[in-house]
Amino acid sequence: MGTITKVSRREFMKATGAAGTGLVLAFYLPLGSAESAEPFTPNAWIRIDPNGTVHLWVHRPDMGQGARTALPMILAEELDVEWPQFERVMLGAADANVYGSQLTGGSTSIRTSWERLRQAGAAARHMLIAAAAAEWEVDPSTCHASKSTVVHEPSGRSLGYGELAERAATMPVPEDPPLKDPEDFQIVGQPMPRLDHPARVGGTLTFGMDVKVPDMLYACVARCPVFGGTVAGYDEAAARAVEGVRDVVEVETGVAVVAESTWAAMKGRDALNCQFDLGEAADLNSAGIAELFERRGADEGHTTRDDGDANAALSTASRVLNATFEVPFLAHATFEPMNCTAVADEERCEIWVPTQAPGLQHQGVTQHFGYAPENVTLHVAYSGGGFGRRILPGYVVEAVSVARAARVPVKVVWTREDDMHHDQYRPASRHILSAGLDRSGNLVAWKHRVVAPSITGTHFGGDLQAAAGEATDGAANLPYAVPNCHVDYCRADTAVPPGWWRSVFNTQNAFANECFIDELATAAGKDPVAFRLAMLGDAPRHRGVLELAAERAGWGEPLPAGRYRGVALHYSFQSWAAQAAEVSVEDGQIRVHRVVCAVDCGIVVNPDDSAAQVEGAIVLGLTAALKGEITVEGGRVVQGNFHDYPLLLMREMPEVETYFVENTIDPTGIGEPPVPPIAPAVANAAFAATGVRVRRLPIRPQDLRRA
């Protein structure tokens, strides 16, 4: 271990800005699953004050997924403190050199923090017990800790953590403190109210949009709506004539109008009446992108899985099925549109931003402007949703540019239309599948080709292998036993910038896989659940969620007239999710009544919040399945607001039931894994209702009326 250390008061003060009295321990929370080398700089601290309050400092933005409550719960469990007599501080100021990317994404928060938080809590508890034992001159093994108190049972004496904190700080940090048996957990696994919900309910939580700094003005930026285009001319005088407008400045992304209110900035921006140089993408449209995907799909693919000989097995199979699936670009449409507040000059800058990746953005600003890293201070504001939108530094760099040019503190506000026109979009993709069944209806061959733009390739470069790995995540790891399996990827970039969207490529791949498996079950004359289970002999956790979902959904039992079921199963971000959807279809209009979701994500730290995550994931995925589509005309996004990019409504909300597989395995992700199964579960239910196979998203009434 050796990763939990004491720190000097000076170092602690420097890192957290807080005084280091009482017992302070520093440790390192790994921030991504891929991280191997361990930095020596701590990025998390706990402090027990002489008055008994426990503080946790940890760098982890919260987009609404409750990590700010779940992480302290894990620490509190091993430390044996009373919940919620606990204060936690999420440090805002970011320095990429110390904190890595601080990325909240890939459902990593709990997964990567679990062990370290437990060890830190156990180490502190051990030191508190040692301090009490020294005080009483007894053997530490005769003492135990409970609810922020150390007790010596033989003598009945007890001391609170606060009274022990200073002395505990003089005790050695234990090498390998024993951790609790998960069976004995008292806090982890209990539904705990989220700590910052009172502020959310009271309307007092400060989102990025709500940040106000002294002398701050508001800005809107006119950007060319065509991807890659630029602003060629504008009417500065007209913008300045708008009441409340203070300044008009040019930045790399366009022209910013700086004003006394958001409203004046919006109106001033409109008054600019920009002319644009449309650039090379001016003729791009959705039909052209579909053609490109079709052409690319005929090329050689980059192979990411190759078991047996899929082509040979297809040529001898007794039955071969082929299908092509298409999914569109999607916008994130976080409910809080993009924004960023900055105070900046040539030497230094200070930033307030709702973000999923403060470290990456800190680095982006530092590099873009050539600031010394210590001269860039980044404060993490609360985010009104993230879903993968708040990762790249572009909107932060832009705000700093505006603040530098205007020489005033400024908040750059994106309108809903700005946000929808200048997102990084969930990639559109095309999936070409073939499969073969033998005489008894067993799956003997499977081929899946993914045609799509590359997200990381576009933003960070890298080779085709990395791009293929990303794009076939959820395709290459098809869980079903099939002796001949070939999965590959054809990269098809367009001018539309691709981005990470909750569960990344798993939404597209799960849709193709799970619809096609359903089709094969029908062809084999088998029940969709039984067909899948028969091929999951070596995949017990896949089987576990599928069986649980089927059981809770009453799979196989009769439904009310006009109701039909569909099922889907998918593994992503180290968790398993299966969903059974109940739908009815009237004149092509699909209505989802009930969704039963079973998840295996190991130990569930905060079950109520995890259930909320599942509900949210299903709504996001269902919105995409039924409504979501970004199209391109003339090199620009057609949709702009909620009339043409509609969200699911209250009256369309199905009843969602969430069940967790109970086990004592270390926790894994919950934010993303329940997104991928919903579209195929609903599409399969639509087939049960109509006999029509859905081959593209969103599910359109005219597609279901085909029968």
Added chain:
Amino acid sequence: MARITLNVNGASHTVDVPEDTPLLWVLRDTLGLTGTKYGCGIGLCRACAVHLDGEPVAACSIRASAVGEREVTTIEGLPADLSHPVQRAWITEQVPQCGYCQPGQIMGAVALLARNPQPSDADIDEAMSPYLCRCGTYQRVRRAIHRAAEEV
């Protein structure tokens, strides 16, 4: 610039703003009442819901100058100790996720219950469908409204 007097949460405020400024931006930028949110700006999402004399309206879609004598109630006008039955139900049911839409949802729910103390599911569908939530909290919004109805 127009000089406008607004009654907000029981206090009178006089502001100088461009005549066409929507109430939303006067609340947020001029009066600093940032609990009322911007989501779409054109009446499609209700993140900006406030009450005018108890009636829910989209603050982005009404000019401040058109409010007149009517009493404006924002999320900040509900009890600061969160003792309103709707606020309490919202905590009990752990409704929010990111929370950005929640001030609007809560103002919508308060107005619904004032008009209809025992709303059915269909009443809730009807009244609350204009209130969008990207995080998908609808199921909990529904539960919380029923819970608050029991308490009232």
